[in-house]
Amino acid sequence: MREVVVLSGKGGTGKTSIVGSFAVLAKGAVLTDCDVDAADLHLLLKPAIRQEHEFWGGQVAVIDESKCTKCGLCQDLCRFGAIREFKVDRTSCEGCGLCFHVCPENTIIMKDNLAGHWFISDTRYGPLVHARLGTAQENSGKLVAMVRQNAKAIAQEYGFDYIISDGPPGIGCPVISSLSGSNLALLVTEPTLPGMHDLDRILGVCRHFGIPASVCINKYDLNEENTRQIEDFCQRQGIEVISKLPFDNAVTEALVQGLPVVEYCKDGIARDIEMLWQRVSAVLAGACK
Amino acid sequence: MIISVASGKGGTGKTLVATSLALSLKDRYRVQLLDCDVEEPDDHIFLRPVITHKEVVSIPVPRVDETRCTYCGRCAEVCAYHAIAVLPKNVLVFPQLCHGCGACSYLCPERAILEEAREIGVVETGHSNGLHFAQGRLIVGEAMPTPVIRRVKEKASAEGIVVIDVSPGTSCPVVQAVRGSDCCLLVTEPTPFGLSDLVLAVDMVRELKIPCAVIINRAGRADGRVEEYCQKENIPVLLSIPLDMEIARLYSRGVPLVEGMPHWRESFLRLFDHVLEIINERSRGLKR
Numbered sequence: 124m125r126e127v128v129v130l131s132g133k134g135g136t137g138k139t140s141i142v143g144s145f146a147v148l149a150k151g152a153v154l155t156d157c158d159v160d161a162a163d164l165h166l167l168l169k170p171a172i173r174q175e176h177e178f179w180g181g182q183v184a185v186i187d188e189s190k191c192t193k194c195g196l197c198q199d200l201c202r203f204g205a206i207r208e209f210k211v212d213r214t215s216c217e218g219c220g221l222c223f224h225v226c227p228e229n230t231i232i233m234k235d236n237l238a239g240h241w242f243i244s245d246t247r248y249g250p251l252v253h254a255r256l257g258t259a260q261e262n263s264g265k266l267v268a269m270v271r272q273n274a275k276a277i278a279q280e281y282g283f284d285y286i287i288s289d290g291p292p293g294i295g296c297p298v299i300s301s302l303s304g305s306n307l308a309l310l311v312t313e314p315t316l317p318g319m320h321d322l323d324r325i326l327g328v329c330r331h332f333g334i335p336a337s338v339c340i341n342k343y344d345l346n347e348e349n350t351r352q353i354e355d356f357c358q359r360q361g362i363e364v365i366s367k368l369p370f371d372n373a374v375t376e377a378l379v380q381g382l383p384v385v386e387y388c389k390d391g392i393a394r395d396i397e398m399l400w401q402r403v404s405a406v407l408a409g410a411c412k
Numbered sequence: 413m414i415i416s417v418a419s420g421k422g423g424t425g426k427t428l429v430a431t432s433l434a435l436s437l438k439d440r441y442r443v444q445l446l447d448c449d450v451e452e453p454d455d456h457i458f459l460r461p462v463i464t465h466k467e468v469v470s471i472p473v474p475r476v477d478e479t480r481c482t483y484c485g486r487c488a489e490v491c492a493y494h495a496i497a498v499l500p501k502n503v504l505v506f507p508q509l510c511h512g513c514g515a516c517s518y519l520c521p522e523r524a525i526l527e528e529a530r531e532i533g534v535v536e537t538g539h540s541n542g543l544h545f546a547q548g549r550l551i552v553g554e555a556m557p558t559p560v561i562r563r564v565k566e567k568a569s570a571e572g573i574v575v576i577d578v579s580p581g582t583s584c585p586v587v588q589a590v591r592g593s594d595c596c597l598l599v600t601e602p603t604p605f606g607l608s609d610l611v612l613a614v615d616m617v618r619e620l621k622i623p624c625a626v627i628i629n630r631a632g633r634a635d636g637r638v639e640e641y642c643q644k645e646n647i648p649v650l651l652s653i654p655l656d657m658e659i660a661r662l663y664s665r666g667v668p669l670v671e672g673m674p675h676w677r678e679s680f681l682r683l684f685d686h687v688l689e690i691i692n693e694r695s696r697g698l699k700r
Contacts, residue, residue: 219511315666
């Protein structure tokens with residue numbers, strides 16, 4: 124069983140459109156959406172939810188105002204600025220519990236926090252494990268870990284060859300959680316200066332955690348000079364550019380229809396994405412030897 | 413006055429909007445741009461600022477003085493992040509898990525825990541042609557952006573206009589960046605992904621009780637669902653930026669929209685007038 128995660132650093136480079144097509148092409152993969160605070164893969168894969176689970180992540184402090192003597196110790200000690208005028212701001216509280224331990228009147232309790240939900244679903248292409256982080260919640264990294272653990276269990280139990288994960292943007296906690304232990308990170312970039320800047324940083328994260336990476340340049344014809352620079356950069360870094368996808372309106376049209384690109388059309392960009400998947404599965408086969 | 417620019421979905425044009433809004437206003441007001449997307453800060457590419465000051469962002473992590481430690485285990489018991497493990501004759505600290513809350517050192521009965529700074533990022537301040545600028549940068553491989561964002565926001569000027577560029581998503585780094593804004597501009601695109609993530613972003617700003625307005629980028633082949641949603645939710649759509657290869661190419665070269673196509677300046681100034689109306693209406697509402 125091999126696991127590929129699609130990442131980009133910069134958002135909006137085409138991760139989900141590519142993963143949606145991979146789902147069709149892999150013919151037998153467990154899919155995950157690791158972008159738990161802005162998940163979109165379900166809009167293409169139209170899952171039927173089979174299991175729904177609560178995700179309890181971290182705790183939040185709650186002050187019993189009737190017993191509080193307003194001594195202010197909790198406010199003074201809280202390093203997250205989460206207690207103001209003897210009230211806890213739920214969105215600032217990081218659940219450390221220092222206030223709970225120090226309150227001389229024992230008026231603070233730590234409440235378990237329902238931070239989101241995660242789901243196991245069926246799609247036309249295979250099982251999908253996905254999640255929804257609650258509004259303004261933290262612990263997205265833990266929720267991603269939960270999603271991936273379950274995807275792995277399903278893949279092992281039913282003998283799937285691949286796990287294909289749609290990753291979140293950025294380089295922080297949910298990205299690290301999506302990446303750790305994967306066989307390959309496919310980095311989707313675009314030939315814009317922000318795209319290039321962010322590619323450098325996400326590549327650094329892959330290096331830091333020792334995950335092999337390959338690059339796909341999406342909309343390469345938007346700026347061919349920048350595309351050449353990305354190719355040079357990747358060559359210097361010893362990273363293979365395994366695909367260059369042209370700008371094609373069909374990608375947006377497919378999205379508006381709610382279809383993976385390779386189901387919306389058969390030629391042009393669909394052919395290119397098919398070749399990309401062949402390359403990815405070949406690299407994965409090599410990475411797992 | 414603080415105006416934040418957020419989106420839910422990544423790559424919808426937050427950076428384009430934040431930089432063009434700040435540049436459009438800078439001749440009329442004192443304007444400061446804070447790039448709070450500390451995982452992938454890109455505003456500097458468009459503004460090419462002169463950086464005049466850098467400061468390290470660190471979080472305090474425990475260091476155990478084993479000459480005083482009695483291995484009682486209190487620190488491990490109180491640590492909500494499992495960043496300390498106490499063995500019979502040894503204490504293990506996992507700095508990557510530590511949030512720097514200080515519970516272990518404060519509650520250690522032997523006062524055996526000191527704190528030392530662990531570097532996780534940097535905040536840079538400077539200016540670009542009369543525009544005040546600050547950005548945070550998380551060190552590659554670090555997981556926690558929020559302390560860096562907190563420090564960038566400490567640079568916010570009390571006077572004039574502060575524009576905050578926010579990372580994508582709706583979770584803790586976004587909340588940290590958006591909190592305290594007078595108005596939040598949500599940039600979206602007219603696709604099912606754009607709409608789905610806009611709905612999440614609207615939930616987030618409402619939870620924070622911040623008034624919001626929408627900007628639609630890459631408008632053109634729209635099915636009108638974003639507008640329908642905004643109308644239903646009574647959220648004003650203040651600006652539409654068309655899907656245009658020339659705009660995309662300017663962006664690819666790191667040229668701000670209002671510099672490459674100066675007629676857009678008027679649109680951003682009008683946008684700002686609408687934002688002022690939203691903020692004024694809100695404060696009248698609160699006084700009532």
